[in-house]
Amino acid sequence: MASDKPTPKLVFADKAGNIYDHPELDMLVRRGDQFGLPRPDELTPLPSESELFLLPGRSALGFDPESGEVEELEELAVAAFVSPGHTVSGVTAYKARPGAPVLPLFAYAAVGFAAGRFYVCAKRVDQDQRQVFTSVKKDRITKGARMLMSRFPKNRLLGHLSNCALNYCCPAARNLALGRFEAPLPTSQACNARCVGCLSLQDESSGFPSTQNRITFRPTPQEVAEVMAVHSEREPRPILSFGQGCEGEPLTEAPLLAEAARLYRAGGGKGTVNVNTNGSRPEVVEELKAAGFDSMRVSMVSARKPLYEAYTRPQGYGFEQVAETVARAKQSGLWVSLNFLYHPGVSDTEEELEALGSLIEGSRVDYVQLRNLNLDPDVYKGVVTASGAGYGASMGLANFMKRLRKRCPWLKYGYFNPYLVEGKMPGALPTAE
Numbered sequence: 001m002a003s004d005k006p007t008p009k010l011v012f013a014d015k016a017g018n019i020y021d022h023p024e025l026d027m028l029v030r031r032g033d034q035f036g037l038p039r040p041d042e043l044t045p046l047p048s049e050s051e052l053f054l055l056p057g058r059s060a061l062g063f064d065p066e067s068g069e070v071e072e073l074e075e076l077a078v079a080a081f082v083s084p085g086h087t088v089s090g091v092t093a094y095k096a097r098p099g100a101p102v103l104p105l106f107a108y109a110a111v112g113f114a115a116g117r118f119y120v121c122a123k124r125v126d127q128d129q130r131q132v133f134t135s136v137k138k139d140r141i142t143k144g145a146r147m148l149m150s151r152f153p154k155n156r157l158l159g160h161l162s163n164c165a166l167n168y169c170c171p172a173a174r175n176l177a178l179g180r181f182e183a184p185l186p187t188s189q190a191c192n193a194r195c196v197g198c199l200s201l202q203d204e205s206s207g208f209p210s211t212q213n214r215i216t217f218r219p220t221p222q223e224v225a226e227v228m229a230v231h232s233e234r235e236p237r238p239i240l241s242f243g244q245g246c247e248g249e250p251l252t253e254a255p256l257l258a259e260a261a262r263l264y265r266a267g268g269g270k271g272t273v274n275v276n277t278n279g280s281r282p283e284v285v286e287e288l289k290a291a292g293f294d295s296m297r298v299s300m301v302s303a304r305k306p307l308y309e310a311y312t313r314p315q316g317y318g319f320e321q322v323a324e325t326v327a328r329a330k331q332s333g334l335w336v337s338l339n340f341l342y343h344p345g346v347s348d349t350e351e352e353l354e355a356l357g358s359l360i361e362g363s364r365v366d367y368v369q370l371r372n373l374n375l376d377p378d379v380y381k382g383v384v385t386a387s388g389a390g391y392g393a394s395m396g397l398a399n400f401m402k403r404l405r406k407r408c409p410w411l412k413y414g415y416f417n418p419y420l421v422e423g424k425m426p427g428a429l430p431t432a433e
Helices: 138-151 156-167 171-178 221-234 250-266 282-291 305-312 319-332 350-363 377-387 397-407
Strands: 009-013 019-026 029-031 034-036 043-045 051-064 069-081 086-088 094-096 111-114 117-124 182-185 239-242 272-277 295-300 335-342 367-372 412-414
Touching (some): 019 069, 019 111, 069 111, 069 117, 138 171, 156 171, 156 221, 171 182, 239 250, 250 272, 295 319, 305 319, 305 377, 319 335, 319 350, 350 397, 367 397
Parallel strands (some): 182 239, 272 295, 367 412
Antiparallel strands (some): 009 069, 009 111, 019 051, 043 117, 051 069, 111 117
8 A cells, every 4th residue: 555655855956046946856854963864753844934044164965765875966955944833853964075064043854845836844833823824914914013102202211122023023023013923022131041042142252143132231120111011912822931032041130021021910911921941940940930020931952061061151050940940930830841942863862751750740831832943953963972961862852742641641741931920831732642
């Protein structure tokens, strides 16, 4: 019986950026430091609002089904940046040439072509349309941003976010301008970590630029509360989130966060107040809960201390404090998510499953956001090697999700911060099955 699963061909590009599919070579996938064919359960038609780009200084690699050998092309490798809500399960296969530049801060999904369409190695883990703008006319965003600036001309935070919506196409800022979903609340100029893949601040020696500009001022609690209030006027299920890509670590501004939340709640503010954090300051958790916070999302690239610290490069804290923050957040009554920065061949190994499962089981974490690690795969290879963690056999994203759920059956998966009703999600998210 013939299989209905596609067998995508290799996709490559010439120097001019023209993209082609190879007539003979099959698509190849990289997981950690291993190359292989895509698994049938991980092939997804290229989602809308995804992007294809060529990888400079990197030769495309394909699999010859006749000889069983991997072949290197003179042409360039192609990767996909998959739209939000999808987790990459396989990285594009390539061979870096001497002098190849460091890749920008994106995720590099393997992409192939079959039956007239592109396929990627990725799984949709969240059905939320939060960062889909296909049907949104640009003038709606412009009108909304200008309305906010006109209504609150002295609010610097609204000015900052309106500029982000109009000039940088930030999805979170665009949603604020539209008055929908989740409102961003950047507050912190400083950070107590030096993450290798930091989006908002990179040393010149890194070889790649930041993808976002960090906020340059400290907003007042009143300015923050004003943003929260105006967003909740227009969105019936508001999510109000501190900790954005254009700032440092929000817990370094814990008193400001707490005062803003108190002002908002005192004015009758409803909805879910959330903080996205590196989890470095467990001592402030109870203060935020008392001020009116509902949820906390703690980011980590790994639950293994050596790898976590090699990537995050914490300043003045360690993985022990992060684990304590997670535990205290749950004990205080907050909904707790882990922002697990997934990378195939590192995140889906037996070693990581055991470490992450132990953390979730011990603290009863509610939710895992399977976000992609946006980093040059070879840069991350250096981090993994330096940490001593090493690579392991890749079990695949779907199997990883199933096994983690089997160990922690209450656990939910997604990609975005959920809206909560009385501390719980009002609807179920898709499972790994």
